[in-house]
Amino acid sequence: MARILLIDDDPTVIPAQVRHTFAEPECEVEIAEDGETGIARIRARAPDVVLLDLRLPDQSGLEVHEKIRAIDARIPVIFVTTAKTSDTAIEAMKHGAFDYLTKPLDLARLRAAVGEALDVARRMRSPVVLGDPSDSPEIDGAMIGGVPAMLDIYKAIGRVAAQDVTVLVTGESGTGKELVARAIYQHSARAKAPFMALNCAAIPEALLESELFGHERGAFTGADRRRIGKFEQCSGGTILLDEIGDMPVALQAKILRVLQEQSFERVGGNDTIRTDVRIIASTHRDLRARAAEGKFRSDLYYRLGVFAIHVPPLRERLDDLPMLARHYARRFGRELGRDVREVAPDTLARLRQHAWPGNIRELQSVIKQALLAARGSTLLPAFLPPLTPPERDESASGATASRNGADLEVLVRSAFEAGGDDVYGEIHRQVDRLVLTLALDSTSGNQREAARMLGISRQTMRAKLRALGIHVGHSVESDEGN
Incomplete structure (x- = not known):
């Protein structure tokens, strides 16, 4: 059961909409009518997702957000605001908020945002057990195996997790590359910071750049507000670039710059944005061969391959x-x-x-x-x-x-x-x-x-x-x- 905490002083409309949208038994919705009550409930029992009003009777939503991050930066926080062009909400996104929605709530967007946040929360919190989890068969994230190749993977994770270097995870589809990435994250110094995974093959090329780097208002048709990208939103944490071998060549230069300088510009913007992210990349493709064919930048390949882990196929x-x-x-x-x-x-x-x-x-x-x-x-x-x-x-x-x-x-x-x-x-x-x-x-x-x-x-x-x-x-x- 997913636990959703709504911090909002609206006594009727918003709570009713949230409870209707996320009904039991799939979800449990708790309501807090001010910031201090919400913080107390988070300290007592961390929710999976927080819906947070920007305007509360005892303090601002931004202040509550900072306190939530101090308790556990992995809790996804979705802001709810009455202003459709709220600079405050955008500022919150720059400091790690997951998303923001405007009132009156669009329930379809609410479902989509909370669903994505629950998935991100699951990836961060589901423990990756290495070896034989026979005592805990209900564990979702388990890397099971005792053959020499798997033991080498466990050792490699132990060697690289704390080093804060880029890691490239290779292997066929379905072998468990994301589990390797999550295990590295969970054993790293960034384990209490956010973890986000982005499938480079599943997002259209026109949208992928905006997803990663964000965009300014008016950068292209339909860009009616500033968007904060994953590299800015996840600063301090870890990003998995899944199937990076399918990333368009035009974007690879910007990824290389992030690796080298930890900086970038939003689409349509001129301001240089600083970030602090650890990149883990995964692919089922042979990047060396793709580099030889001109389909992948060789300089990016060498930069990603500082430390490589190969996951063997089941056969x-x-x-x-x-x-x-x-x-x-x-x-x-x-x-x-x-x-x-x-x-x-x-x-x-x-x-x-x-x-x-x-x-x-x-x-x-x-x-x-x-x-x-x-x-x-x-x-x-x-x-x-x-x-x-x-x-x-x-x-x-x-x-x-x-x-x-x-x-x-x-x-x-x-x-x-x-x-x-x-x-x-x-x-x-x-x-x-x-x-x-x-x-x-x-x-x-x-x-x-x-x-x-x-x-x-x-x-x-x-x-x-x-x-x-x-x-x-x-x-x-x-x-x-x-």
Whole structure:
């Protein structure tokens, strides 16, 4: 359950809107009507996100913000202001506020801002456990493995975390590069400061520069206010530039300057902005080869590669597979209401035969699907989904359909063997559980988008999730207006 603290002296309208937008059981909303009450509640129990009015009866919102940062600079603070061109709110952004919204609140923007803030808070606070977290299967951020290559990664993290140098993390997609970056952050001197991750491949080139460096009002069409970029907003903390190999060449020169001088200009501005950030970069691409092709600046490559950590693909550390499979079976079993404690030896044998092109991310998906079909406390081979990638020709498509039918038959037969007087209903519940979980996986936890894709209402989806006991650890609502 996400905890949101609203500090606002409005007794009715704003609290009602926030409680309506972030309803239980997904969220818990607390209200404080003045700054001192809000600070006291933060000291007693840190919230995940703070919504803070700029004008409070006992002190200004800026003063409260400074006190919050002194308590824990990792708490995302979203300012709420009546002025649409508030220099005060922009000043707060320069000092580390996460975002600011104007009254009357646009609920779509509110959902989007709080959703992003919750994701940032999770990345900062979720502990990255190195090794074997078998005693704590519910841990989300776990780098599991005991093969020599993984032990070398743990040692490298220990050597570089405290050094405040740039780190380049390489490896195929799905290997856990972000976990390495978060582990470096959490073991560094900046662990109490903000951590932000930005996927350079997921943001259009036209917007990426503004996201990183900010822009001045009027810098381009639609720039109706000054924007504070991530490098300014995260000063004192750590930034992960994920998939930096896909960053446009034109932006790479500005990144190089930040690395060398810790300074930059906003888009459309002439003032030099000073910052103090540690950069961790990650990529699945071969930067040396891209530099040779002219697609990546060689000087930036050498600057990023001061200290490099390579994360091996899953197929190169299959000895870790039993530990990984057991961990995810127990962790996801808790989420999906399955009391699975063991993975059968023949199940592990089948898993070892797979090439795992999607690495850890693919293994997690396979384990989830197997749990949905599982009966009893042991994960058997019959519960596994097809592990062979589908072929493109018609005969292979027919074979894939046959395998999928066989997989569905396993689920139905398992329900018959379990007995009871509501087998039909149980089969439907298992199908619902599978479909809802896969829909949420495909939309990264966005319940509104998953409901739209399935052709059901948001309320129906919530009711089904509650009835099935499916807990969504992170839910982001889509912002249709932006």
